[in-house]
Amino acid sequence: MASEPLGVVGAGWVGLVTAASFAELGHEVVVRDVDPERVAALGRGDVPIHEPGLAEAVARNRDRIRFTLDLDELLGSVTAAFVCVGTPSMYSGDADLSAVWQVIDELPEPGEPLLLIMKSTVPVGTGERVRARLDARGLAHVGYVSNPEFLAEGTALANFREPDRVVVGGFAQADADRVAGLYEPLDAPIVRTDVASAEMIKLASNAALMTRISFINEIANVCELVGADVEEVARGVGLDRRLGPHFLRAGIGYGGSCFPKDASALKQLAANSGYHFQLLTAVIEVNELQKRRVVQKLQNHLGSLRGKTVALLGLAFKPHTNDMREAPSLVLAPRLLAEGAEVRAWDPVALDEARGLLGGVTFAETVLEAVRDADAAVIVTEWPELADLATAEVREAMRTPLIVDGRNLLDPVVARAAGFTYMGIGRPEAFVSELPETEEPDTTLRS
Numbered sequence: 001m002a003s004e005p006l007g008v009v010g011a012g013w014v015g016l017v018t019a020a021s022f023a024e025l026g027h028e029v030v031v032r033d034v035d036p037e038r039v040a041a042l043g044r045g046d047v048p049i050h051e052p053g054l055a056e057a058v059a060r061n062r063d064r065i066r067f068t069l070d071l072d073e074l075l076g077s078v079t080a081a082f083v084c085v086g087t088p089s090m091y092s093g094d095a096d097l098s099a100v101w102q103v104i105d106e107l108p109e110p111g112e113p114l115l116l117i118m119k120s121t122v123p124v125g126t127g128e129r130v131r132a133r134l135d136a137r138g139l140a141h142v143g144y145v146s147n148p149e150f151l152a153e154g155t156a157l158a159n160f161r162e163p164d165r166v167v168v169g170g171f172a173q174a175d176a177d178r179v180a181g182l183y184e185p186l187d188a189p190i191v192r193t194d195v196a197s198a199e200m201i202k203l204a205s206n207a208a209l210m211t212r213i214s215f216i217n218e219i220a221n222v223c224e225l226v227g228a229d230v231e232e233v234a235r236g237v238g239l240d241r242r243l244g245p246h247f248l249r250a251g252i253g254y255g256g257s258c259f260p261k262d263a264s265a266l267k268q269l270a271a272n273s274g275y276h277f278q279l280l281t282a283v284i285e286v287n288e289l290q291k292r293r294v295v296q297k298l299q300n301h302l303g304s305l306r307g308k309t310v311a312l313l314g315l316a317f318k319p320h321t322n323d324m325r326e327a328p329s330l331v332l333a334p335r336l337l338a339e340g341a342e343v344r345a346w347d348p349v350a351l352d353e354a355r356g357l358l359g360g361v362t363f364a365e366t367v368l369e370a371v372r373d374a375d376a377a378v379i380v381t382e383w384p385e386l387a388d389l390a391t392a393e394v395r396e397a398m399r400t401p402l403i404v405d406g407r408n409l410l411d412p413v414v415a416r417a418a419g420f421t422y423m424g425i426g427r428p429e430a431f432v433s434e435l436p437e438t439e440e441p442d443t444t445l446r447s
């Protein structure tokens, strides 16, 4: 495959990973963003997001990647461009496509030949609407291919190199062939389909993953009531080849820049088309409730949280990222503050992002600083740094050695042997130690 210059519109997680990865494959890449600070930082070699290996990949390919604010510079250099702009939720729950429309409306007319390759996650029907808008603007020569992105933050570069599949949905065979050709060096299965189906594959994949998460979380909640251990249950279920082990980790729910908004967009897409998507509605509700169960668990052990200090360990929506979008910590911290608790928070990479989002919270630079004199430590994000939380040093630093493990990261036997009261999600509770003398604990599970 001959390398050709490629454009990338939007320098966020998807855009930067796409740019760095195609540059690694030998392409010249021009990246355009509308955020002057971001473009300036990238121009200096500063990658403004935390994604393992990304800064190194951008640096390695410095000679092949250019960053610009100027769309004309991109259009003057390439004949194919990936659209990687954000598609957040609107108040209505529908996807906000204003950045996508901005890209379309900024294209000059008449213009040079161009192929737009949509990587942003968009509702089914968007491709048809974009095609109609291009045609109405006299831009029939601009091609359009849907090529949804499936990367997971934290492992994004590896996901690009070894995708489970690449989905390509085109209106014109030649355009789809061209996009499929770009991925040829990866030797990945390519799903060639129509545009609407390509758009739906992305939404359906995310919905299926979320359904598994909410499913195992509900199993975990029942496990707590009947004395089973969800970790054992998930192991046994996951060995069934019809099911597989993935996305069966019980915890305090999913977050992030994709799942919540994509669930909402699919639910609204269905509703707008006259269908009530009951299962997805339940998946979303289970996830919302799951984030709050930590508060109940703390109350069960500490009684009222008024005046208690709770250490929130991990703030990003998942480990190995500084992405705070829809992170469970954004729900947990205000709920704890509302109950009168003092909240101290730690994260190895997301503190700067979190500061602007979590008013009333005190931030700690180290785990030890966060747990000092705390009445409870809550593992919110399963950072590897927390895997050995249950040490004598941490126990002695805490006022009450209580760990609520929202990600089932620790071994309960080890944590209890180290002198902690340990509660996971869907794991049997052992004896309760060291209850405060002044308040009666609430031992009813109020879920």
Ligand SMILES: NC(=O)c1ccc[n+]([C@@H]2O[C@H](COP(=O)([O-])OP(=O)(O)OC[C@H]3O[C@@H](n4cnc5c(N)ncnc54)[C@H](O)[C@@H]3O)[C@@H](O)[C@H]2O)c1
Residues within 6 Å of the ligand: 009, 010, 011, 012, 013, 014, 015, 032, 033, 034, 035, 038, 084, 085, 086, 087, 099, 102, 103, 119, 120, 121, 122, 149, 150, 151, 152, 153, 257, 258
């Ligand atoms: N982040 C993920 O893990 C992930 C995974 C798969 C798919 N997606 C989808 O990919 C899309 C992008 O996600 P992201 O996380 O990279 O978003 P992001 O918010 O990190 O980045 C979007 C970027 O687009 C820029 N932008 C906005 N309007 C623009 C315009 N008109 N021209 C150029 N740049 C513009 C913004 O300034 C921003 O830098 C979304 O639709 C998302 O759902 C994201």
